[in-house]
Amino acid sequence: MRQFTALIEQLDGCPGTLAKVEALRVWFAAAPAADAAWALHCLLGKQRRRLITGRRLRQICLEASSLPEWLFDDCHAQVGDSAETIALLWRRQPCLEGHPRGGTPQASLQEWMEERLPALAALEGEAQAEAVQALWQGLEPDELLVVNKLLTGGFRIGVGQGLVLRALASHSGLETSLLAHRLMGGFSPSAEAWTALLAPDRGDEHRSSRPYPFFLASPLELPPDPQQPPLPGGAGAWLAEWKWDGIRGQLIRRGDNSLLWSRGEELINPAFPELIALADSLPQGTVLDGEILVWQAEAQQPEAFAALQRRLGRKAPGRALLAACPAVFQAYDLLELEGQDLRQQPLSQRRAALEWLIQQHRAAAHAAAAGHLRLSPQLALQRWEQLEPLRQQARAAGAEGLMLKARDSPYRSGRRRGSWWKHKLEPYRLDAVLLYAQAGSGRRANLFTDYTFALWDDPEPAAVGPAAAAVEQRRLVSFAKAYSGLDAAEIASLDRWIRSHTLERFGPVRAVQPLQVFELAFEGLQPSRRHKSGIAVRFPRISRWRQDKPAAEADSLATARALLSAPARG
Numbered sequence: 001m002r003q004f005t006a007l008i009e010q011l012d013g014c015p016g017t018l019a020k021v022e023a024l025r026v027w028f029a030a031a032p033a034a035d036a037a038w039a040l041h042c043l044l045g046k047q048r049r050r051l052i053t054g055r056r057l058r059q060i061c062l063e064a065s066s067l068p069e070w071l072f073d074d075c076h077a078q079v080g081d082s083a084e085t086i087a088l089l090w091r092r093q094p095c096l097e098g099h100p101r102g103g104t105p106q107a108s109l110q111e112w113m114e115e116r117l118p119a120l121a122a123l124e125g126e127a128q129a130e131a132v133q134a135l136w137q138g139l140e141p142d143e144l145l146v147v148n149k150l151l152t153g154g155f156r157i158g159v160g161q162g163l164v165l166r167a168l169a170s171h172s173g174l175e176t177s178l179l180a181h182r183l184m185g186g187f188s189p190s191a192e193a194w195t196a197l198l199a200p201d202r203g204d205e206h207r208s209s210r211p212y213p214f215f216l217a218s219p220l221e222l223p224p225d226p227q228q229p230p231l232p233g234g235a236g237a238w239l240a241e242w243k244w245d246g247i248r249g250q251l252i253r254r255g256d257n258s259l260l261w262s263r264g265e266e267l268i269n270p271a272f273p274e275l276i277a278l279a280d281s282l283p284q285g286t287v288l289d290g291e292i293l294v295w296q297a298e299a300q301q302p303e304a305f306a307a308l309q310r311r312l313g314r315k316a317p318g319r320a321l322l323a324a325c326p327a328v329f330q331a332y333d334l335l336e337l338e339g340q341d342l343r344q345q346p347l348s349q350r351r352a353a354l355e356w357l358i359q360q361h362r363a364a365a366h367a368a369a370a371g372h373l374r375l376s377p378q379l380a381l382q383r384w385e386q387l388e389p390l391r392q393q394a395r396a397a398g399a400e401g402l403m404l405k406a407r408d409s410p411y412r413s414g415r416r417r418g419s420w421w422k423h424k425l426e427p428y429r430l431d432a433v434l435l436y437a438q439a440g441s442g443r444r445a446n447l448f449t450d451y452t453f454a455l456w457d458d459p460e461p462a463a464v465g466p467a468a469a470a471v472e473q474r475r476l477v478s479f480a481k482a483y484s485g486l487d488a489a490e491i492a493s494l495d496r497w498i499r500s501h502t503l504e505r506f507g508p509v510r511a512v513q514p515l516q517v518f519e520l521a522f523e524g525l526q527p528s529r530r531h532k533s534g535i536a537v538r539f540p541r542i543s544r545w546r547q548d549k550p551a552a553e554a555d556s557l558a559t560a561r562a563l564l565s566a567p568a569r570g
């Protein structure tokens with residue numbers, strides 16, 4: 001554990017990515033295989049299992065110390081993390097009798113993860129409290145922080161997967177894409193798994209259950225001169241299709257396995273039994289890349305994302321839900337055919353093979369499954385002048401924009417700029433009033449960064465001043481929450497304003513004078529019985545701080561409701 005803690009400290013103090021990659025490479029090279037596997041598991045953010053809750057650790061800390069609850073809570077509000085708060089406060093407590101600080105016997109990371117920490121979690125009541133206190137007392141201060149994070153399942157240290165893969169590639173001599181593929185679908189930490197991960201390339205790298213790393217598109221940035229082409233080459237060099245508003249997935253048929261993986265590396269077979277039945281009807285050695293959508297058979301476009309949300313997380317959707325929200329797999333790429341990896345072939349060839357496969361599937365006796373497999377259509381784009389008019393048709397097609405893919409592009413891993421671009425529609429926008437604020441977490445724990453915004457319940461509210469704040473609150477209805485969109489300077493400025501204009505406190509939440517107006521951007525609206533406003537907002541974020549606009553001129557719920565039935569627009 002001390003070696004792993006030293007690595008975490010070194011990564012936290014490294015000035016740049018090259019130094020972090022080298023620190024990881026050196027550590028992986030020196031660590032025993034089992035410890036390296038567990039370190040990789042943690043560094044990739046896979047240690048999500050909560051052995052002991054932060055609330056329970058807080059209780060143990062308070063019971064064993066003279067700290068008042070208000071002091072712990074105020075410290076937590078500044079730090080934003082229970083594990084770190086306890087690590088900072090506990091090291092200032094006197095030593096327990098028979099437990100000198102730093103006196104815990106040394107053990108490997110594997111022993112901690114497989115034996116010591118699970119044993120603590122298995123205890124109950126006073127026995128658990130005493131064991132945790134003794135553990136804390138025997139740890140060095142830096143070890144205390146790491147162990148607490150592992151206990152609470154909140155192990156985040158700001159080292160991304162790409163950086164870890166670079167270190168593994170440097171250590172092993174393997175390609176990062178190969179390592180990424182081997183890690184897809186989960187990594188169970190063990191010495192055997194570590195050895196298999198770093199084994200030489202065998203040339204046959206798809207196991208029966210493993211998806212390929214997803215290729216991700218980058219946002220298209222149009223040139224300032226509208227006469228310039230948005231992308232190199234003529235429009236004919238690019239395949240245009242709709243950017244669907246669903247869940248990205250890979251549908252796999254290999255051997256006796258039919259699998260549906262989400263982009264988040266989750267196996268979602270139980271939620272979509274009709275798509276698993278579809279996979280059963282595909283030829284052996286087939287991997288499709290596409291979008292999961294809810295689509296009624298007679299409809300011309302998919303339903304809104306809210307319908308798809310009803311299917312998510314269901315282990316056994318009932319007949320009524322399957323009938324009300326039928327799922328389809330909208331395929332737009334073929335990654336494997338008859339067991340052959342097609343990813344290095346140009347997109348034009350993969351697309352032709354996909355069209356042939358779907359045609360053969362429909363011609364075979366698969367009537368029940370055929371309705372759940374759709375081919376994402378190519379869109380007519382011969383000249384760049386057609387790009388914007390085409391994008392403006394996206395909402396009418398039930399999409400959120402366009403995808404542009406180079407016809408000669410291979411299927412890469414991760415987000416690689418240059419080959420795949422997404423050109424989304426301009427979002428809807430409304431001006432809303434800041435009503436509530438809450439402190440963030442982690443490094444933003446001492447700043448108010450989570451905001452609740454409201455719209456007027458009257459389309460033309462009367463002009464009011466600060467003295468009428470109570471009246472304003474009664475006439476404003478909560479509409480959306482957002483925590484992104486402001487830069488660091490704006491966050492700091494708004495934080496100072498919130499602290500000096502607080503009306504009431506509700507635990508960690510502050511009600512503020514309803515004077516500040518912000519333009520909110522969002523992808524769509526849906527009627528909702530769960531929200532006070534009667535409207536659910538999709539992906540709300542702050543697009544700008546309207547310091548030029550008084551609160552009385554913010555938008556109303558009537559304006560928002562009008563967007564529910566507004567015609568499609570770009």
